[in-house]
Amino acid sequence: MLLAELAEVSRAVAATPARLEKIARLAEALRRLAPDERAVGASWLAGDLPGGRIGIGGATVRAALDAAPAEGGGPGLTVAEVDAALGRIATASGAGSAGARRRELDALLARAGAPERWFLAALLLGELRQGALEGVLADAVARAAGLPAAEVRRAAMLAGALPPVAVAALSEGAAGLARFRLRVGEPVSPMLAQTAADVEEALRALGGEAALEWKLDGARIQAHRDGGEVRVFSRSLRDVTAAVPEVVALLRAAPEPRLVLDGEAIALRADGTPEPFQVTMRRFGRRLDVERLAPDLPLTAFFFDALVAGGAELLASPERVRWAALERAVPAEQRVPRLVTRDPAEAGAFLEDALARGQEGVVAKALDAPYEAGRRGAAWLKVKRAHTLDLVVLAAEWGSGRRRGWLSNLHLGARDPSTGGFVMLGKTFKGMTDAMLAWQTERLKALATGPLDAWQVPVRPELVVEVAFDGIQSSPRYPGGLALRFARVKRYREDKRPEDADTIETVRGLYGG
Ligand SMILES: Nc1ncnc2c1ncn2[C@@H]1O[C@H](COP(=O)(O)OP(=O)(O)OP(=O)(O)O)[C@@H](O)[C@H]1O
Numbered sequence: 001m002l003l004a005e006l007a008e009v010s011r012a013v014a015a016t017p018a019r020l021e022k023i024a025r026l027a028e029a030l031r032r033l034a035p036d037e038r039a040v041g042a043s044w045l046a047g048d049l050p051g052g053r054i055g056i057g058g059a060t061v062r063a064a065l066d067a068a069p070a071e072g073g074g075p076g077l078t079v080a081e082v083d084a085a086l087g088r089i090a091t092a093s094g095a096g097s098a099g100a101r102r103r104e105l106d107a108l109l110a111r112a113g114a115p116e117r118w119f120l121a122a123l124l125l126g127e128l129r130q131g132a133l134e135g136v137l138a139d140a141v142a143r144a145a146g147l148p149a150a151e152v153r154r155a156a157m158l159a160g161a162l163p164p165v166a167v168a169a170l171s172e173g174a175a176g177l178a179r180f181r182l183r184v185g186e187p188v189s190p191m192l193a194q195t196a197a198d199v200e201e202a203l204r205a206l207g208g209e210a211a212l213e214w215k216l217d218g219a220r221i222q223a224h225r226d227g228g229e230v231r232v233f234s235r236s237l238r239d240v241t242a243a244v245p246e247v248v249a250l251l252r253a254a255p256e257p258r259l260v261l262d263g264e265a266i267a268l269r270a271d272g273t274p275e276p277f278q279v280t281m282r283r284f285g286r287r288l289d290v291e292r293l294a295p296d297l298p299l300t301a302f303f304f305d306a307l308v309a310g311g312a313e314l315l316a317s318p319e320r321v322r323w324a325a326l327e328r329a330v331p332a333e334q335r336v337p338r339l340v341t342r343d344p345a346e347a348g349a350f351l352e353d354a355l356a357r358g359q360e361g362v363v364a365k366a367l368d369a370p371y372e373a374g375r376r377g378a379a380w381l382k383v384k385r386a387h388t389l390d391l392v393v394l395a396a397e398w399g400s401g402r403r404r405g406w407l408s409n410l411h412l413g414a415r416d417p418s419t420g421g422f423v424m425l426g427k428t429f430k431g432m433t434d435a436m437l438a439w440q441t442e443r444l445k446a447l448a449t450g451p452l453d454a455w456q457v458p459v460r461p462e463l464v465v466e467v468a469f470d471g472i473q474s475s476p477r478y479p480g481g482l483a484l485r486f487a488r489v490k491r492y493r494e495d496k497r498p499e500d501a502d503t504i505e506t507v508r509g510l511y512g513g
Pocket residue numbers: 191192193194213214215216217218219220235264304336363382
């Protein structure tokens with residue numbers, strides 16, 4: 001296939017907002033790729049370079065574009081030829097390799113017409129990549145291969161990428177896809193969570209009704225049972241079977257012979273409240289320690305998902321179906337406490353109760369979503385106790401896109417009584433309403449101590465803002481060595497002066513405590 005054709009498809013897909021048209025265009029392109037071009041073609045259509053970075057920076061790409069002769073062209077570049085050239089660029093090494101890369105790129109651009117140049121540059125600069133494209137492309141692979149889209153998505157999740165799945169689906173059809181199976185005994189990357197500011201926001205984002213579960217601050221476990229064989233894996237897919245004999249015993253005692261369950265193992269105190277994370281983690285240290293500690297520091301397993309149960313692989317099934325399978329697989333005391341609700345007040349009470357019992361917060365889950373292995377998907381939203389601090393605005397950055405013309409990203413500082421100054425702890429552009437943006441832009445412009453046409457405007461430290469955040473982490477980027485995690489504005493405290501703002505000592509106390 002010619003690169004020009006692929007470039008045209010990519011351009012057309014970016015230009016149309018219509019999902020079905022995108023799918024049709026992409027499917028057609030996938031069908032037209034030669035067998036040996038399928039893997040690389042699918043990658044490029046997704047905006048990715050197979051193998052990742054190829055050792056050419058943005059500045060070099062731009063310089064090469066500027067230097068390229070006005071009209072390239074000639075015999076059309078094929079996808080396979082370009083793939084080979086990019087391969088040579090990626091593997092150039094040793095003395096003079098930068099020059100060799102640049103010459104290779106120049107030669108490519110000299111042969112490329114305008115649309116091909118645009119495509120190559122966008123590909124090399126990472127500008128073709130966009131999240132939404134992945135889903136569209138999976139549907140296009142399904143269309144091109146004549147297979148169910150859900151099967152293609154499931155296979156891509158297990159493969160960790162779409163291109164190998166595209167190759168298998170297009171070359172071998174259903175049999176090719178069937179190779180991407182969850183195998184009991186082999187771990188898959190766990191699904192992760194995004195953050196929501198509070199339960200109300202989480203319910204709204206998940207479409208009203210959702211499952212809320214305790215967020216236990218323990219260790220993630222993925223437990224596999226195949227008959228008498230049990231293996232347990234950590235979040236990073238390490239085999240931790242030897243560290244968790246209790247979990248192994250539970251799985252062996254379960255009525256079903258084939259299971260893959262996802263959950264959390266945690267050390268509990270006699271009163272049922274959790275030990276701190278660090279204490280639980282002692283059980284995952286060296287083997288001798290585990291044997292010594294196990295009797296006095298038992299682990300309790302709380303499962304929250306079933307990836308294989310009831311004789312079926314459930315990754316593509318909705319969360320409510322997986323939970324129902326989990327209910328059949330293990331007794332209630334081995335499942336994480338859970339509430340399905342659409343009522344924010346009920347959800348709030350569930351969060352408060354979890355916090356009161358010493359849990360970290362809750363995870364809200366979309367009932368209809370599949371298990372997105374290895375993804376920090378939007379179907380799981382964690383909500384933790386929000387701390388707040390009253391901080392002083394030290395500077396602000398101009399917004400872009402919808403926020404163009406507004407001072408948006410605030411630099412936040414805590415008071416430092418020892419110097420009379422302020423210590424920056426982070427930035428945030430989150431949590432602001434349009435009214436707040438308009439108001440703060442006017443106020444900050446009046447307080448500016450530097451030019452307003454710079455992207456970042458320093459201001460007199462006078463405005464006090466109440467900021468919510470999830471935690472404090474050490475950070476070499478900020479002068480106090482500390483930074484706020486997931487900071488967002490709650491409201492301006494016009495009733496407070498900068499002298500009333502929270503101090504860096506308070507922040508250090510929160511960090512230590
Ligand atoms: N009910 C639950 N459902 C899902 N994950 C849970 C649950 N309870 C505890 N967890 C833990 O919370 C984690 C989900 O949060 P996330 O994916 O953001 O992990 P993280 O990056 O380690 O974040 P954090 O530091 O907030 O735990 C899971 O990896 C799991 O270990």
